[in-house]
Amino acid sequence: MSEADKNLETVMGLIMNGGNAKSSAFEAIHAAKAGDFKLADEKLKESDQFLTEAxxxxxxxxxxxxxxxxxxxxxxxxxxxxxxxxxxxxxxxAGEMVALYKRLSAKEA
Known part of the structure; x- marks a missing residue:
């Protein structure tokens, strides 16, 4: 593999994992907004996994x-x-927003 190909593979790994992490975090916010805190927590964990890979x-x-x-x-x-x-x-x-939605939900209950 050439040096240019190796660099491109590295760059694309950063971009893909970063993009996936952001998408999962966004999904966590939407899940929390809908009151699905289990899914929100799963999506935050998924985001963390993508960030670890990056x-x-x-x-x-x-x-x-x-x-x-x-x-x-x-x-x-x-x-x-x-x-x-x-x-x-x-x-x-996203982590802060999920926590805020949880807090608001607890106050409403």
């Missing part, structure tokens, strides 16, 4: 960099990092 890919890049294997920084690489950070932020916010 983190593992990112850690591989950082380890290689620390060992002197410098990765060519492209716009696509920057985009993938931005995409991942956005997903992490969205997951954090």
């Amino acid at each position: 983190h593992n890919v990112q850690s591989g890049l950082l380890t290689a960099e620390a060992q002197g294997e410098h990765t060519k920084v492209t716009l696509l690489m920057v985009h993938s990092q931005d995409h991942l950070m956005n997903a992490i932020t969205f997951r954090d916010l």
Whole structure:
């Protein structure tokens, strides 16, 4: 596998896992809004799993960099990092929103 192909595979792993994490977090918010807190918790856990996978890919890049294997920084690489950070932020916010919906539901009961 060429270096360019390896970089593209890494970048796509970050983008796909980040996107999946954000989608699952969004689904968690919708489930909580509908009062389905079991599903909301499952979706948050699913989001965390995608983020863990993305983190593992990112850690591989950082380890290689620390060992002197410098990765060519492209716009696509920057985009993938931005995409991942956005997903992490969205997951954090989703967790807070699910907790808020749970609190509101408990007060209504």
